[in-house]
Structures are given as C-alpha cells and as structure tokens.
Amino acid sequence: MGGRRFGFIRARKAACFTQESLAHALNLDPTTVGHWERGRTEPLVYKRPKLAKLLKVSLAELEDLLAEGTPRETVQSVPVVQRNAPSTTTRTTPRGGLLLPVMVNGRPVLVPLDGTTVAASELGPHLPLALVAGDEADLPADQTAEWDTMSPLSRRSLLKHGIPTTVLPALGLDDLQRVSEAMADARRHFDRPVLEYFSRQLAACKADDGTLGPAKTLPIVLGVAGAIEEHARDVKPAIRRDLLRLGAESAEFAGWLYRDVRDFGRTLYWYDRAMEWAQEAGDPAMQGYVLLKKAQLAFDEREPRRMLSLSQAVQRGPWTLPNRVQAESVQQEARAEVMLGATADAVASKLDEARQLLGARDDRDCSLGAHYNDTLLTMQTAICYTEAGAPRRAVELYDESLVEDRFSPRDYGFFLSLRAGSLALAGEPDEAARTGVESAARADSTSSRRTKQELVRVLEYLRPWANRPVVMQLGEVVAT
Incomplete structure (x- = not known):
C-alpha cells in the first residue's frame, strides 16, 4: 500500500472540504475519501473530473496529487486472466501505467494500460483498439496502426475523462475519435452524433437491465451521466438543452437501478439530479415522471403519506403526461390510501380510473413510462389488494397474469x-x-x-x- 497523500489533503482543506463533505459532494461513503488520503484506494475514473473541479485543480494536477504516497513503479495489482495461466495470476502496470475500468462481456474489469499485458491477455479480443499507457508499449502492428490514427490529444483525453469506463468495447474507430475529441473540447466537438451515441448507450442499458441486473448496468449508466455532468457547461447552446434532457433520463434510470439494490440514499440523489436537469432543460413531463418515481421509492420505504402526496402532485402538476404515466400515478394513490387504512372496495373506483386511463387513446409522442402496460397495472392492483388485507384476491390476479x-x-x-x-x-x-x-x-x-x-x-x-x-x-x- 502507498503512504499518506499530503498534497491531496492540503488541496481538500484549501477547497474548504472535510472528508465527509467531499464524500457527500461526490455521492460516496464518508470513509472513501479517507482511504484515498491514506493511499489505500484510488478514485474511480469517472469520478475524477468532478473531484478535480471540487478541489479547484486540473485533471493533470489531480493525477499528481494521487500519485503522491503511491509507489511509482507499481500500481495495486489487479486480476487479469492470462492465456495458459491460472485465473488468480496478478499483474502490475509498468511505470506510467494506469488502471482503467472497462466493460468486457457485460462486467467491469480493471485493465492495466500497458499494451503488452493487454495484448497477451484474454481481454485482447474484446478490445479492438489497444489501450496503451505510454509510448514505450510494444503493440501488435495491426493494433498500433489503428491506435496511431488518433492524435495523442485524443488518447490522453479518453484516459483522463473516464469515457472508456462506458464505451470503449462498443466503439468503432470513427466513434472513438469523435467521442475522445468531444471529451477534450466539448465546446467544439460535442455535437449531435456524440449526443446520439450516448443516447443509444442509455437505450441499450434500459433494454438489457431486466436481464443483466443493476450490478452490470450501473457502471455504464453512471459513465453516461458522469460525462454529461462534466461537459454540459461547455457544449454549444444549440445542443445543451438536449444534452440536459438526456442527463435527466440517465439520472432517473440510475435512481431506479440504485432502488433495485436498495441503496435509497443514492436513489434519492439521482432522482434529485434528474429533477434539476429536467428543470434546466425545460422538460416538465420528466419533472412529473420523477415525482412518480419518488412516490414508488416512498412505497419501498413504507412512507404512505409521502407516497400519497407525491402521487397526487403528479396528477396536479403543470405538465402534460402520457395516459400510462397518469394511470400509474392514480394506482399509486390508491395503494397509498389502503396503506393508510382504506379498504379494497373503497379504492376500487381509483383502480378502475387507472385502467380506463391506460386503455384510452393517447396521441402524445412521449416515451416516458413506455414499459407500463395492462399486465403491470394488474400486478400493482394485486399489491394494492394485499396491502388492503385481501391477499386471496391478489393471488387470483397473480395466477391470471x-x-x-x-x-x-x-x-x-x-x-x-x-x-x-x-x-x-x-x-x-x-x-x-x-x-x-x-x-x-x-x-x-x-x-x-x-x-x-x-x-x-x-x-x-x-x-x-x-x-x-x-x-x-x-x-x-x-x-x-
């Protein structure tokens, strides 16, 4: 392990942060910053841009602060599966190396960034562009030719801004060049194709979530959200609003993923980020949708009064929501009422209203709540009956749908x-x-x-x- 990082500690204090307040600003456990300062762990790549901003230093200066107290010849060993070697083999990065988290076959892997190790490992076939940490890396000729078509600025930008956490294994050479340039100079290069790329990444995460689960999906979603948060202030005005809309969508989805792992503190953090970005983007429908998600969180936390008021706020707000979102909010209101003592018969009219809303024609072109359908409403009605003390009626609905x-x-x-x-x-x-x-x-x-x-x-x-x-x-x- 490394020693104390006194430069990092001085920078934190100069920026008027305690360990706890800095951890809170980064949405981390309070002990994490202490581990950084004692040289036990490193900040994740996608957290570093925001960390540098909070400490009022450049990314290069932050890297120097983190290098203090850490042995220069080796970085903490990480497992890499080697050809013809046991899976427990460990490798260390050479001088100048970095540990870069990338998604390989749907799981985050810490990859040592020297070309020799990457090329020799079984990760090689999954990384069509070699990840190199320095000019001295010995790469296969075909990979060297591809990588060298990118400027050194583009390579450094990819490494420093953490985008490989999210996108490297899925990028072709043209996309890789475009995204790296966008990270280096968002004002000039963060254009609509880059925005559309991040949108496709988020859509793919949503499509795979129910199969892969949050452990495999969250790193990608947080990478997208982190890139948006870091660069929204720098992009051209013509694209800023759409970028913030995508940020709100990614933050709402991150909140849901944290809800699935029952980390309610981070769930609420990301719902609040989604609300802020939706307000800044002028997207009132997303604001109403986030209130619905907060009502669902209130159910998980068994706070029926908050659930009731949030569900009613969804329906009263100054926004136009798709019928399916309105239907779910009415159902949530009915469920909150039974949790507060109403009978199943007493809320039957609300459940009927929800079903009528869901079945009504809706010409609004909005993707919010696109997953919500008659089957999900039936499942939620069954939950409502169970909460109302009528579990037999709930079982009948489960058996039916x-x-x-x-x-x-x-x-x-x-x-x-x-x-x-x-x-x-x-x-x-x-x-x-x-x-x-x-x-x-x-x-x-x-x-x-x-x-x-x-x-x-x-x-x-x-x-x-x-x-x-x-x-x-x-x-x-x-x-x-």
Whole structure:
C-alpha cells in the first residue's frame, strides 16, 4: 500500500472540504475519501473530473496529487486472466501505467494500460483498439496502426475523462475519435452524433437491465451521466438543452437501478439530479415522471403519506403526461390510501380510473413510462389488494397474469416474491415457500436486492410455519 497523500489533503482543506463533505459532494461513503488520503484506494475514473473541479485543480494536477504516497513503479495489482495461466495470476502496470475500468462481456474489469499485458491477455479480443499507457508499449502492428490514427490529444483525453469506463468495447474507430475529441473540447466537438451515441448507450442499458441486473448496468449508466455532468457547461447552446434532457433520463434510470439494490440514499440523489436537469432543460413531463418515481421509492420505504402526496402532485402538476404515466400515478394513490387504512372496495373506483386511463387513446409522442402496460397495472392492483388485507384476491390476479414470458427475468422474480407474500398471508405456506424459492433464484441471477428484501418479508409472514421443510428451504436460500 502507498503512504499518506499530503498534497491531496492540503488541496481538500484549501477547497474548504472535510472528508465527509467531499464524500457527500461526490455521492460516496464518508470513509472513501479517507482511504484515498491514506493511499489505500484510488478514485474511480469517472469520478475524477468532478473531484478535480471540487478541489479547484486540473485533471493533470489531480493525477499528481494521487500519485503522491503511491509507489511509482507499481500500481495495486489487479486480476487479469492470462492465456495458459491460472485465473488468480496478478499483474502490475509498468511505470506510467494506469488502471482503467472497462466493460468486457457485460462486467467491469480493471485493465492495466500497458499494451503488452493487454495484448497477451484474454481481454485482447474484446478490445479492438489497444489501450496503451505510454509510448514505450510494444503493440501488435495491426493494433498500433489503428491506435496511431488518433492524435495523442485524443488518447490522453479518453484516459483522463473516464469515457472508456462506458464505451470503449462498443466503439468503432470513427466513434472513438469523435467521442475522445468531444471529451477534450466539448465546446467544439460535442455535437449531435456524440449526443446520439450516448443516447443509444442509455437505450441499450434500459433494454438489457431486466436481464443483466443493476450490478452490470450501473457502471455504464453512471459513465453516461458522469460525462454529461462534466461537459454540459461547455457544449454549444444549440445542443445543451438536449444534452440536459438526456442527463435527466440517465439520472432517473440510475435512481431506479440504485432502488433495485436498495441503496435509497443514492436513489434519492439521482432522482434529485434528474429533477434539476429536467428543470434546466425545460422538460416538465420528466419533472412529473420523477415525482412518480419518488412516490414508488416512498412505497419501498413504507412512507404512505409521502407516497400519497407525491402521487397526487403528479396528477396536479403543470405538465402534460402520457395516459400510462397518469394511470400509474392514480394506482399509486390508491395503494397509498389502503396503506393508510382504506379498504379494497373503497379504492376500487381509483383502480378502475387507472385502467380506463391506460386503455384510452393517447396521441402524445412521449416515451416516458413506455414499459407500463395492462399486465403491470394488474400486478400493482394485486399489491394494492394485499396491502388492503385481501391477499386471496391478489393471488387470483397473480395466477391470471403472472406469466414468465411477459416479464424480464428480474421483474418476473420480483413479482414472484410478491405472489409468495400474498400466498403466505392467505394461509398457503407450502405454495408460498415454493414460489419464494423460485423467486430467489431469479433475484440471485439479476442481483435484485429489492426482490431479496421482499422474500425476507415473506419469511416473516411464514413464521408460524417455520418448521415446515419447504419453509426452511426458503430461509436457507434467502440467507445465502
């Protein structure tokens, strides 16, 4: 491990930050900054531009501050799978090297940035452009030819601005050149093709989320959001508003991903960022949609009064929302009311209103809530019945509409956990436990802590039958 980074500490104090306040500004755990200052860990690449801005130093100066107290000849060893070598083999980067996180086959990997190591490892085929840390790297001729078509400025820009965290494995040479130039000089080069590229990245993340889960999707989404946050102030006015709209969309999605892993503090942070960017972009519909997402978060936190007022605010706001978003807000209002003591019959009219809104023709061209459909409304109605003390009615709805091919793997597992809870409350412990075991398998494969938390609640419902074999099995799988 390295020693104390006194230069970094002096820079933090000169910028009037405590460790805790700097961590808060970066949306990090308070202990993280202390680890940086003791040389135990390094800031992630996508965090460094904002960190430099907060400390009022350049990126190059920040790199020098972080190098202090760290051995110059080696950087912390990271695992790299080598051909004809055990998977536990470790490598160190040579002088001038960096550790760069990139997405390889859907997972973040710390790649040592010397060309020899990259070319010799099994990462090579997944990185069509070699990642080099210095001019002395010995690269295969075909990779050298491609890489050298980029200017040194473009290469340095990619490394310093953290964009490889998000995009390198998916970029062709033309896109790589364009994005790197945009990061180096956003005012001149951050044009509509670059914006469209980030939009495609975000759309791909959303499409894969229900299968890959937040652990694999979050690094890409945070990379997109971080790039937007860093460069929104520098882009041309003609593109700034659209960039902020995309920022609001990426921040809202990041909030959802953090909600799925039950990190509610970061969920709220990103929802607030989405609201701010939507306001700055003049996008009132997104503002209303973020309020709906906050109402859903209030349900997770079991705050029915906040859930009720937020759902009503969605409906009263000065925006025009698609019918499907309005339908979900009405359903959320009904659910909040039953959590506050209303009966299922008392909110039946609201649930009917939600279904009518969802079925009505809507000519508005808006992608917000595009995933919301009749099946999801049925699932949420079942949740409402369970909250209202009518679990048998909920089970009937689950049996009617909970069909695997209608959902992503993550969402199917989540609704299975809710069905298990309704079955337990309806007095069917064995079927509840079997459903819970099936749900747990989906939760594990998609890293859905939200689903696992629901299964913890199911086990509470099943406590009177704790000694039944299948209930004990569910307890074991949830514990692991």
